[in-house]
Amino acid sequence: MRVKYEGVSFAYGSTEALRDITCEFGSGRTVLIVGHNGSGKSTFLRMMNGILKPAKGTVYLGDVPTKEKSTSELARRCALSFQNPDDQLFAQSVAKELRFGIDNIGADGSLLQPIIETFHLGEHLGSNPYSLTYALRRLVAIGGSSAMNTPVLALDEPTAGLSIREKEYLGGLISLLKKQGKTIVIVTHDLNFLLPYADDMLMLSHGMAQFCGRKEALFERGDGRELMRRSGIRYPVYARISAALGSDRVCFGPEEIIDLAAKK
Amino acid sequence: MKILSFQSFSVSYSADAPPALRNISLDVNERESVVVSGLSGSGKSTLCLAAAGLLETYPAVKRQGVILRHGKNGSEEPRTAVVLQNFYAQITYLRSTVLEEIAFPCENIGLSREETFRRVGEAVEKIRIGHLADRNPLELSGGEKQKVVLASAIAVRPDLLILDEPLSQLDPETTAYLGDVLTELKKDMALLIAENDPYLTLKVADRLVVLDEGSIVSDGRTETAINESTARYLDLPAWTVCVAEAAKKGLIRKEPASSLYELDYRSAIKMLRGHG
Numbered sequence: 001m002r003v004k005y006e007g008v009s010f011a012y013g014s015t016e017a018l019r020d021i022t023c024e025f026g027s028g029r030t031v032l033i034v035g036h037n038g039s040g041k042s043t044f045l046r047m048m049n050g051i052l053k054p055a056k057g058t059v060y061l062g063d064v065p066t067k068e069k070s071t072s073e074l075a076r077r078c079a080l081s082f083q084n085p086d087d088q089l090f091a092q093s094v095a096k097e098l099r100f101g102i103d104n105i106g107a108d109g110s111l112l113q114p115i116i117e118t119f120h121l122g123e124h125l126g127s128n129p130y131s132l133t134y135a136l137r138r139l140v141a142i143g144g145s146s147a148m149n150t151p152v153l154a155l156d157e158p159t160a161g162l163s164i165r166e167k168e169y170l171g172g173l174i175s176l177l178k179k180q181g182k183t184i185v186i187v188t189h190d191l192n193f194l195l196p197y198a199d200d201m202l203m204l205s206h207g208m209a210q211f212c213g214r215k216e217a218l219f220e221r222g223d224g225r226e227l228m229r230r231s232g233i234r235y236p237v238y239a240r241i242s243a244a245l246g247s248d249r250v251c252f253g254p255e256e257i258i259d260l261a262a263k264k
Numbered sequence: 265m266k267i268l269s270f271q272s273f274s275v276s277y278s279a280d281a282p283p284a285l286r287n288i289s290l291d292v293n294e295r296e297s298v299v300v301s302g303l304s305g306s307g308k309s310t311l312c313l314a315a316a317g318l319l320e321t322y323p324a325v326k327r328q329g330v331i332l333r334h335g336k337n338g339s340e341e342p343r344t345a346v347v348l349q350n351f352y353a354q355i356t357y358l359r360s361t362v363l364e365e366i367a368f369p370c371e372n373i374g375l376s377r378e379e380t381f382r383r384v385g386e387a388v389e390k391i392r393i394g395h396l397a398d399r400n401p402l403e404l405s406g407g408e409k410q411k412v413v414l415a416s417a418i419a420v421r422p423d424l425l426i427l428d429e430p431l432s433q434l435d436p437e438t439t440a441y442l443g444d445v446l447t448e449l450k451k452d453m454a455l456l457i458a459e460n461d462p463y464l465t466l467k468v469a470d471r472l473v474v475l476d477e478g479s480i481v482s483d484g485r486t487e488t489a490i491n492e493s494t495a496r497y498l499d500l501p502a503w504t505v506c507v508a509e510a511a512k513k514g515l516i517r518k519e520p521a522s523s524l525y526e527l528d529y530r531s532a533i534k535m536l537r538g539h540g
Contacts, residue, residue, distance in 0.1 A: 012403055013403070015399070015403060035435070036435045036437065036438075037405055037407030037408050037410075037411065037433070037434060037435045037438060038396075038404070038405045038407065038408050039435075041405075042405060083406045083433070084350070084352055084406065086350060086352075131277075131281075133304050133305045133309070134304070134309065134349050134350070134429075135305070136304065136305070157406070157432075157433060160429075160432040160433055161304075161429055161432050162304065163302070163303040163304040163306075163460050163499070164303070164460065164498070164499045165303050165304065166304055167499075189407075189434065189435050189436055189439070191436070192502060229437075232435040232436065232437040232438070233435070233436055233437070234436035234437060234439075234440055237501075237502040237503070238502055241502060241503055241533065241536070244533045245536055245537060246537075254502065254505050254506050254509055257506045257510075257536070258506065258509050258510055258513065260536075261506070261510045261516075261536045261537075261538070262510075262513070262515055264536075
C-alpha cells in the first residue's frame with residue numbers, strides 16, 4: 001500500500017513540528033526517515049496511522065485520506081511501534097502482548113509464529129514483558145505491531161537499545177516483511193545498520209523535507225553530503241569506506257565493501 | 265584513586281531467574297572512563313543501577329558482595345549522577361522550562377542561585393541545547409529529552425557520572441560531539457558508560473569491560489579488549505567488520521601475530537586496498 005503526504009503541516013501549540021511536507025512512498029518499499037533530534041520524524045510517523053491528523057494538507061494510506069477515517073479503521077492499514085516500548089506494553093505476558101493487536105483488529109495472525117521465531121521470543125512467551133530486558137521489551141513491542149499484518153508498518157527507532165544480536169533479528173524481520181510486500185517506514189539514527197535494507201529515504205530538518213526518494217539518489221547528488229550534514233546526519237560509514245577505496249558506486253553495507261575488496 | 269569498587273558482587277532479581285550479575289570485581293578510578301559493553305541481558309543496566317546505589321531501593325533484589333564508594337577529599341560518598349536507559353522517567357514533571365528542569369538537581373543539592381545559574385548555563389552550552397531553553401520538557405522529542413536529562417546530570421558536576429546507553433535516541437551529529445564532551449568531562453570526573461556503540465568506545469573509553477550473562481569476560485585497555493574472543497559480544501566498527509570479513513575470505517594476507525580486528529580506520533582502509 002502506498003503512503004502519500006500532500007502539503008502536510010502540524011504544530012504542537014505554538015511549536016511548529018512539520019511544515020508543508022509532500023512525499024510519497026511506493027507500495028512494498030522500505031523507507032528510512034532521518035533527521036536531527038526534534039526535526040519532526042516521530043510527528044511524521046504518528047500521522048501515518050492517524051494518531052495525529054494534519055493541521056493542513058492530507059495524508060493518504062493507499063487512496064484513503066486519514067482525515068476521513070477513525071484511528072481504529074486506520075489501524076487495519078498501518079501499525080505503529082512507539083519510540084519508547086514502555087509506552088506500548090501493558091499485557092500480563094509476552095504471548096498476550098503479541099496477540100493483542102491481532103485480536104483487536106481481527107487480523108490474520110499468520111505472521112505471529114514467524115515473528116516469534118525471527119525474534120527468538122519462544123522461551124519468553126510466558127514472561128511478563130516488564131521482567132524482560134529493555135532490548136527484549138522493544139522486540140516484543142515491534143513484534144506485536146508487526147503481527148497485525150497491516151499493509152503498512154511504521155517503526156520509531158527500532159534499533160535503539162538493541163545489541164548486535166537483536167539488531168540481526170530485526171534485520172531478519174524486515175527481510176521477511178519485505179518479501180510479503182509490506183511498506184515499511186522506519187524512523188532511525190542507525191543508518192549504518194539499516195541502510196542495506198532500505199529502498200528510499202526521507203530526510204527532515206526543522207520540520208521540512210530536505211530529500212525524499214531512492215537512497216542512491218541522495219548519495220549521487222553533488223550536494224548530498226552537505227544536505228545530510230545540515231540535517232544532523234553524519235555521512236554513513238560504509239559510504240565513507242567505499243569512497244576511500246576509490247569506488248565510483250556508493251556502498252551501504254559490509255557485503256558490498258567485501259565485493260569491492262575482492263575486485264582489487 | 266579508586267572511586268568505585270565492586271568486590272565479588274552478585275545480583276539476583278528473583279529466586280527462579282539466573283543471576284543478573286555474577287561475582288563482579290571491578291574498579292573505577294578517579295578521572296577514568298570505563299565503557300561496559302555486551303549483548304542485551306548481559307547485565308549492563310544492572311551494573312549501572314548497582315553503581316548508582318539504586319538497587320538498594322528494591323528489597324526483593326538479592327545482593328551478595330560489596331560495592332565500596334570513595335568520595336573526593338576524604339568524603340564518604342562520591343557525588344554520583346546517572347542517566348538511566350529509560351531517561352523519560354527522569355523528567356521531573358514539575359518544571360515548565362528546560363532551564364528550570366536542569367536547575368532542579370542543582371537546587372536539590374543546595375547550590376546557591378548564582379552557582380545554579382552558572383552551572384545550568386554551562387551544561388546547556390556543553391550539550392548544545394540553548395535553542396530548547398524555554399521549551400516545556402514534556403513537549404520535547406525523545407532525543408531532546410535525553411539531552412536535557414544528560415545536561416541535568418552534568419550540571420551537578422558529579423565525581424562519578426553513570427550513563428546507560430546515552431546515545432540511544434541521539435542524532436548522529438550529537439553522537440559525534442558527545443564523544444568530545446565526554447572526553448572533556450573525563451578531566452574532572454569518572455565515567456561509567458553502558459554502551460555498545462563502538463565509535464563512542466574508541467573515542468572515550470580508557471577501559472572496555474565486556475559482560476556476558478552477568479559475568480565479566482574481559483576488562484582491559486580498549487585497544488586490546490576488542491579481539492577474537494570478545495568480538496561476538498560486541499558491535500564492531502564498520503572498518504573492523506570489513507577487515508575481519510575480508511581476512512576470513514582470504515582477501516587480506518595477515519601476519520600470523522596480528523589481530524584480525526583492525527581498529528584503526530586508516531590501517532583498515534590500507535588493508536582493504538590491498539596494501540596492508
